[in-house]
Amino acid sequence: MRLIIREDPAAASAYIAKYIIDRIKTFNPTAEHPFVLGLPTGSSPVKIYQILVEKYKASEISFEHVVTFNMDEYIGIPREHPESYHTFMYKHFFSHVNVHPKNIHILNGNAPDLEAECVAYEAAIKAHGGIDLFLGGIGPDGHIAFNEPGSSLASRTRVKTLAYDTILANSRFFGNDLDKVPKMALTVGVQTVLEAREVVIIITGAHKALALQKCIEGGVNHMWTLSSLQLHPHPMIVVDEDATLELQVKTVKYFKSIEAVAASQGFEQILPSSARTGPRKTGHVEPIQTDKHSPSIQSPQPLTSTLLAAPATEYPVRSHTPELVPDRMGSRISAF
Ligand SMILES: N[C@@H]1[C@@H](O)[C@H](O)[C@@H](COP(=O)(O)O)O[C@@H]1O
Numbered sequence: 001m002r003l004i005i006r007e008d009p010a011a012a013s014a015y016i017a018k019y020i021i022d023r024i025k026t027f028n029p030t031a032e033h034p035f036v037l038g039l040p041t042g043s044s045p046v047k048i049y050q051i052l053v054e055k056y057k058a059s060e061i062s063f064e065h066v067v068t069f070n071m072d073e074y075i076g077i078p079r080e081h082p083e084s085y086h087t088f089m090y091k092h093f094f095s096h097v098n099v100h101p102k103n104i105h106i107l108n109g110n111a112p113d114l115e116a117e118c119v120a121y122e123a124a125i126k127a128h129g130g131i132d133l134f135l136g137g138i139g140p141d142g143h144i145a146f147n148e149p150g151s152s153l154a155s156r157t158r159v160k161t162l163a164y165d166t167i168l169a170n171s172r173f174f175g176n177d178l179d180k181v182p183k184m185a186l187t188v189g190v191q192t193v194l195e196a197r198e199v200v201i202i203i204t205g206a207h208k209a210l211a212l213q214k215c216i217e218g219g220v221n222h223m224w225t226l227s228s229l230q231l232h233p234h235p236m237i238v239v240d241e242d243a244t245l246e247l248q249v250k251t252v253k254y255f256k257s258i259e260a261v262a263a264s265q266g267f268e269q270i271l272p273s274s275a276r277t278g279p280r281k282t283g284h285v286e287p288i289q290t291d292k293h294s295p296s297i298q299s300p301q302p303l304t305s306t307l308l309a310a311p312a313t314e315y316p317v318r319s320h321t322p323e324l325v326p327d328r329m330g331s332r333i334s335a336f
Pocket residue numbers: 040041042043044045071072136137138139143144145146166
């Protein structure tokens with residue numbers, strides 16, 4: 001886990017925007033081997049999109065060969081609704097860069113068969129060889145995408161009922177009218193996110209400090225779905241100082257020192273090349289067979305399943321506990 005701490009949301013956003021640009025450039029995408037980018041909505045990534053658009057306009061990055069998959073979408077509001085995630089993405093990003101419309105994937109919350117829509121979405125991700133970098137944000141309750149507290153850590157793209165806290169938090173986008181906030185959404189699952197080769201999360205503000213603390217210092221827990229990132233080989237969380245308010249001072253110092261030491265050595269915790277470049281293929285992109293290419297992160301297995309896998313005979317056999325026979329202390333002392 002890399003935890004990058006920056007002074008304020010602007011600096012955290014600038015770090016991530018630069019990181020994404022560097023990753024795409026290093027990847028050197030082509031039409032046959034595009035960079036597959038997972039994207040979020042919410043207020044947290046707005047500044048990141050703004051910087052990416054600026055850099056595109058300054059010809060510092062191209063999205064010509066970038067394929068995108070969004071995390072989630074509300075169910076039941078029209079695509080053209082000002083608060084739909086379709087509208088959000090075009091307003092803040094897609095309308096301003098050279099990403100091809102055919103390369104944009106956003107779940108359709110008005111699909112006639114929502115379950116089929118979710119299955120097709122997972123299949124489309126696999127057909128593109130998986131997601132290279134999933135950018136995400138979190139809700140104050142630590143949810144990632146719309147994987148609310150209690151979501152299975154093995155979950156995949158599906159229909160999700162929103163938690164009251166999330167409806168409340170998102171009501172600011174609907175004139176603070178709870179009745180207008182959709183109560184259901186389509187969302188990628190925790191497992192869908194974990195299968196990305198890299199996950200980058202932005203967390204800013206004191207209102208998300210408890211969630212960050214649970215996810216960094218606590219154990220993996222379905223009540224704070226972001227904590228599942230502890231199971232990922234290449235997660236990075238970029239935060240502002242306010243988001244660290246609930247962390248222990250030693251945790252903050254530890255992650256700052258790690259970054260400082262890496263910088264002093266002239267590198268920034270470089271990813272393995274398999275994660276940096278993705279699987280190289282020649283020719284067209286073949287759909288991945290799920291049975292042949294098992295996900296890089298397997299569903300968490302119950303600990304007992306491994307423990308019980310060992311034959312019982314390998315356990316040391318304990319002798320029977322002897323019967324307790326009451327005695328007097330005096331009888332244990334040898335006679336003088
Ligand atoms: N489904 C989205 C999440 O993907 C997002 O991370 C969250 C945070 O939004 P904000 O950045 O506005 O706090 O909002 C919604 O719940």
